Amino acid sequence: MPFNFALSARVFLLLSALLLLGQSAAAQLAETPAQQLGLIPLPREVKMSAGTYALPQKINIYAVSADERNVAGLLQGFLAALGKTATLTTNRQGAQIRLVTARVAPTPEGYQVAVGPDGIGITAPGGAGLFYGAQTLLQLLPPRPAATARVPYVRIADEPAFRWRGAMLDVCRHFFPVEFLKRYLDLLAAYKLNTFHWHLTDDQGWRIEIKKYPKLTQVSAFRKETLIGAQQTFKKPEDFKYDATPYGGFYTQAQIREVVAYAQQRYITVVPEIEMPGHSVAILAAYPELACKPGPYETWTMWGVNEDIVCPTEPTFRFFEDVLTEVSALFPGPYVHIGGDEAPKTRWKESAAVQDIMRREGITDVEKVQGWFNRRIEQFLASKGKKLIGWDEILEGGIPTSAAVMSWRGEKGGIEAARAGHDVVMTPTTNMYIDYGQNPRPHSPFEPLMIGGYLPLDRIYNYNPLPKELTPDEQKHILGPQANMWTEYITTPQKVEYMLFPRLLAVSEVAWTPAARKSYAAFLPRMSQHFARLDAKKVNYRVPEPLGLDSANLVAQGGKAQFTLRSLVPGAQIRYTLDGKLPDETTELYTKPFDVPQGRQLTVRAVTIAPNGRKSPPAELLVQ
Incomplete structure (x- = not known):
């Protein structure tokens, strides 16, 4: 049997990385097939046997159904990057890779991979499972083109722990082109994340074309300049300096459809976020008549929370209903995110129109007006066949249980929401805000400028999205975790990647692998095997500092x-x-x-x- 150099190298790296754990721990982990193979996220079951399958230079992929052919087409591209030529075929016997739809797992995202003397089989109940099986296969192959690609004989049975495995990207504070969004989606898909939360509107820029309101892209999509430096460190007005450079951009509806279709092909659901009623000063820059007090307004050039928000009057409802009508038509997924966070009521308290609303609706607390606002928006979205999701502040004014909640201010909101019957996405700042720093030293001179905070790899990895305070029935409302990337200080695609990797590898395992099967000590040597894969994709990951200097x-x-x-x-x-x-x-x-x-x-x-x-x-x- 030919010597399997790639597999032997993996074992060597694994043992080397585990030296500090002690010889017995290293030996125990090294015996685990998933550890030897370096698979991320960790599959449910991996069984290896002696032998390898040599994948030839020219490959036939068996695929018949629409999902099979979709995954086969993607696999063609993945294999081409490894120097292989793949052709689709309906001749099962003549195929080296076989994609087969069959009920081998309870959900469409489960899959099985079997490698033996007759080739490679990927079986799943649906297209998503076939796609994830293909991603696992790619991790069994060398990261770069090789004359001979040997795949170990293995049987893998796998399925995810959570339905929602998300990552959010803020394109309002800084704008990113469509080509990078596709790359971002590819990186999410490679590690089996299935939800892209697209933060499209905020005080600093409106990023989606709305045909009925052209000034949103003529005016609201641009700010006159951008703040220089770390705003949170500024103490005096003279500390605030600006670059005097206009900044902005937006996605046409054709581009939105292009990104959504690209995501769908990779079994990723896109969740658009249209902020309301707060974080809306960019709207007022174009349509000041929607404010509670006369303008003029301008798209904001600072970060943080702005007291100027839309007024909850009938013209504002008509505006958002028109916007959401176009948004609902662009995004086929079930959810539309309305934000709902950080909406100061200063202007509402001063507004005669809001006082009239409160008298008419029997509302005694101005804070509860937002709940009334949200409920009307929720009913409108329901009429479009969509579900409302928002940040955990939406709980404060009351919202129907059909609405879902993103718990970001810790877990308290998520726990409360799950107990009340809401579906919940867990995304606490303490564990899932990947715009936070990766260095314990605040504003380290050795790191790029960032918002602050400290979120190391281990804190992400050790997070369990199922709060122990919830009963098993209440835990069923936890859809899953999501990592958030806010971009006040993340100005380029390269910097997004620096903040994303290697932490996304930890996020993927939090989202896919049951907490009881996770081990940070076992994760690190598997993660080490992925730097070569990131290098092959030219990902600008953060090189981890040496361990042991503490x-x-x-x-x-x-x-x-x-x-x-x-x-x-x-x-x-x-x-x-x-x-x-x-x-x-x-x-x-x-x-x-x-x-x-x-x-x-x-x-x-x-x-x-x-x-x-x-x-x-x-x-x-x-x-x-």
């Missing part, structure tokens, strides 16, 4: 502190300094544990230098 791993003896470091990136170098300077290719190369004398203060710093030459931010520790 007080928890410090071994002190004989007046010295000893450090044992390791990198999560296979083939990387670790370079370090003991004088506080930033390590680079010229500083000390880490080859074995090193000692640092105690009793005097010094700063130890270490960086990972990946095989592609990119560096991590430094890990650092003050020793004294």
